[in-house]
Amino acid sequence: MATMHDVARLAQVSVSTVSYVLTGTRPISQGTRARVLAAMAELDYQPNAMARGLASRRSRILGLLLPMDERGLGATETAFVTGAAAAASAVGYHLVLSPVGGGGDLDELRRLASQRMFDGVVLMEVQLADERVAALQEAGVPLVLIGRTGDASGLSYVDIDFEQTVREAVAHLVGLGHRRIVYVNHSAEALNSGYGPALRTRDAFVAAMTGHGLEPVMIPAEDSAAGGRAALAAALARTPDLTAMLAMNETAIFGILGELTARGRSVPDDVSVVSMVTSPQVAELATPALTAMTSPGSTMGRIAIEALVRHLDGSGDERHQQLLPCSLEIRGSTAAPPSRQPMGADQ
Amino acid sequence: MATMHDVARLAQVSVSTVSYVLTGTRPISQGTRARVLAAMAELDYQPNAMARGLASRRSRILGLLLPMDERGLGATETAFVTGAAAAASAVGYHLVLSPVGGGGDLDELRRLASQRMFDGVVLMEVQLADERVAALQEAGVPLVLIGRTGDASGLSYVDIDFEQTVREAVAHLVGLGHRRIVYVNHSAEALNSGYGPALRTRDAFVAAMTGHGLEPVMIPAEDSAAGGRAALAAALARTPDLTAMLAMNETAIFGILGELTARGRSVPDDVSVVSMVTSPQVAELATPALTAMTSPGSTMGRIAIEALVRHLDGSGDERHQQLLPCSLEIRGSTAAPPSRQPMGADQ
DNA sequence: CCGCTTCGTCGAAGCGCTTCGACGATCATT
DNA sequence: AATGATCGTCGAAGCGCTTCGACGAAGCGG
Known part of the structure; x- marks a missing residue:
């Protein structure tokens, strides 16, 4: 060498x-x-990367801190990671994935941060109250969040524009002629514990529906196929003549589809379904393929890295805050509602 | 500091x-x-990690080289990555994900390897003829493969035991009473280009079926829902009275299920379906949930890292070669075949 | 033609750590 | 009691690079 x-x-x-x-x-x-x-x-x-790092006090390594406690990464997160890695390598940085368990690993995080191995970090899956943020700030590590804490005023972040995304999804359905639309959110626990996306989409759905003069019906669902089936049952109990569903829950939606078919309601002829914050790969798995609000995963990754690097290379701009909407991709699960009552009833 | x-x-x-x-x-x-x-x-x-690395000539960083050209990582790959990262951090190493595009990035790879940033690397998605292997070896970087090259005799690798996996899957179906089983493999192109898993499972299926005195019927399928539908059509054309399908293709299988339902054949009452090398998360999405050969993703990741570290820490053992079978997880998509001809015909 | 700035290059001093050789002290051996 | 070994510690020499101050050589205006 x-x-x-x-x-x-x-x-x-x-x-x-x-x-x-x-x-x-x-x-x-x-x-x-x-x-x-x-x-x-x-x-x-x-x-030699190490020698450079030692002498210049810049490792040119960026950390991507992601909780890997649960079932791994979904397609959206994966796209995010790949986008971030590509962006990092494009500007001459390496991206280190660090699986910092969400919970007690706070000390582990502190240690990592103090080792001066990362010039900066991107923090994924940020909670409304996230102690990791403080730990990192104390350690003096430049930071970009994916998602937002409750008060993110002084922080850099990139997040999904849930308001805009919900508005577009609702507009699509309303534009097709739907009036009775049910929103399937994450679980009640997620809502109670203050999970940002669940709360923000809830409020956005109420606003969007109200704006169209419609009644916002909402149902929580566990993140599982079974949760989706239960949610559909609840939705039909509450709004038997619903013609469209909007679901935030990538997993539950498969249960919803299965149960819909089991109950003899066809998608999209009887019921239209839109999946929110979903990757194309997952949307294509369903039969019919899901009309979805596609999450800007790799774009978010790229933007987060670029903001971080700009900060590191001292182009002055502190605090990059940006919201990205999901984009509507129409596939086979939405159509105009049945012309008149599909299964009997008045008018 | x-x-x-x-x-x-x-x-x-x-x-x-x-x-x-x-x-x-x-x-x-x-x-x-x-x-x-x-x-x-x-x-x-x-x-200070950099100073340590410089003085000791060991970075305590491991590289995980994975091609990220396509649509990102599936659940299996994700599990692999998380397993590897956990194992690395357990033995005091960091894991760097490097998205080395499969193709022309060979120089990029060489450069990375020469920067002495990685003590060793794990190479994912290995092809039967993979030039990355040679590039890494020339650079003198300790190496563990996921998958195998054509001649892997001198290399360390961890791979899925396709023979054993197919054998178990077939045994499960035969045990339930199935006799007419069709195997849906990857695409014809994948087979022709020498894609290891496709070839190995093909041979294993022939062996397993023959061993049971049954005829091995096989159909290739594009990696998409549409490919799955086409494959089902082809399978039914060839073996109209098939009672079970074994599919290697995580994506196509959703098309198969959809088309089966569309043709009025119920799963598992009329047709049993087993998905091979599949993650539980994906298996649960289907309706009914898929009986599957669950890929040992995180275990493979752990084993690969442990082998690499053992090599680095000089416990002498060159060349760790290991095959891991997928484990059968029975869910709702398999059952005994219909007692007698479900749709007319002799006997 | 003189002093001044700017340009292009050099030598040396670290960055924070590991590791080697050395050396007194302790301890078991004959 | 003399002789090695072994133990525990120290000082110094780097690891391969960046960066600072210095300095000769040009280039400039007056």
């Missing part, structure tokens, strides 16, 4: 000159630069 | 002594060790 010394010797310059060629920190004449570059090429020189 | 010097001063010992306490490289007396530990605690000392 060639070192800078070898390059310097071959190019007949000092090591510092080689370093300046590499980093561009000081002006170097054309001739010298060319000789150094040639020497590097000849020796197949690669700077 | 406290340094080793600060600790040494406070504990009234030399820096080297502090280092020995930290690394256990040389014996240290009880009293001294205690004083040093106390000083560390008081100063909230954390060793």
Whole structure:
């Protein structure tokens, strides 16, 4: 493995000159630069990352802190990670995935942060009250959140624009002629514990429906196929003549579809279904393929990394705050509602 | 940020002594060790990862090289990654995810390897002929593969035991009384291009069926819901009275299920379905939930990391080669075949 | 033509840690 | 009681790089 010394010797310059060629920190004449570059090429020189990190006090490593306690990453999170990694490598950084368990690993996190291995970190799955944020800030590590804490005023974050996303989804259904739309949210516990996306979409749904002069009917659902089936039963009990459903819950929606079919209601002829914050891969699995609000996973990853790097490279701008809407992708699960009452009843 | 010097001063010992306490490289007396530990605690000392890496020539960072060109990671790959990350952090290593695009990024890979940032790497999605392997070996980076190259004799790898997995799946179906079982593999292109899992399962299916005195019927399928529907059509054309299907294709299987329902064949009453190399999360999405051969994702990740670390820490054993079977998880998609011809015909 | 700034380069001093050789002290052996 | 071994500790020499101050050589205005 060639070192800078070898390059310097071959190019007949000092090591510092080689370093300046590499980093561009000081002006170097054309001739010298060319000789150094040639020497590097000849020796197949690669700077040693550790030595660089030690001397410059910048590791050029970014941490992506994600809780991996549960069942791993969904497609949305995966897209986020890949987008972030690609963005990082595009600007010459490495991205380290650190599975910091959501709960007691706070000390572990502190230790990580103090090891000076990360120039900055992206924190995923942020809760409304997230103690990891404080821990990281105390350690003085530049930080970008995915999601938002309750008071995120002083922080950088990238999050989904739930208001806009819900508004668009509702507009799509209303535009098709639907009037009785039920929203299937996350579980009641998630709502009670202050899970941001659940709360924000709830409020947005009420606002959107009210704006159209419609009644906002909402049902919570456990994150499972069974939860989806139960939610559908509850929804039909409450609004027997519903013609459309909007679901926040990537897992429950498969239960909803299954139960709908089991009850002899066809999708989308009898009931239209829109899935929120969903990846195309998952949407395509369903039969029919789901019309969905596609989450901007990889874009979010890219933006988060870019904001972080901009901060690190000192382009001054503290506090990057941005909301991204999901985009409507129409597939086979939505259509106009049945022209008149599908299963008997008045009018 | 406290340094080793600060600790040494406070504990009234030399820096080297502090280092020995930290690394256990040389014996240290009880009293001294205690004083040093106390000083560390008081100063909230954390060793600087870069300095350590530079001086010891070991970064304690492991690379996980995975191609991220396509649609991101499935649940199986995710489980693998989380398992690997957990195992790495358990033995004091960090895991860096590097999205090395499958194709032209070979130079990028070489560069990465030469930067001495990784003590070792795990290579995912290995092809039968994979040039990345050679590139890494030339760079002298310890290596563990997930999957196998054509000739893996000199390499360390962890892979799924496809033979055993297929055998178990077939045994399950045969045990239920099925005789006409169709195997839905990956696409014809995948087979032609020598994709290992597709070839290995194909051969294993032939062997298993023949072993039971049954005829091995096989159909390729594109990796999509549409591909699954087409495959079902082809399967029914070829074996109209099939009673069970075994599918290797996590995506196609949803198309198969949808089409089965559309054709009025109920699962599992008319047709049993087993999904191979599938994660529980995906299996649960289907209606009914899929009986599946669950891929040992996180176990594989753990084993791969442990093998790599054992190699690095010089416990001598080169070449760890291991195959892991998927485990049968019975859910709702398999049952005994219909007692006698479900749709007319002889006997 | 003189003093001044700017340019291009060098040498040396670290960055915070590991590791090697050295050395007094302790301990078991003959 | 003399002789090694072994134990516990220290000082110093790097690991490969960045960065600071210095300095000769140009380039400039007056």
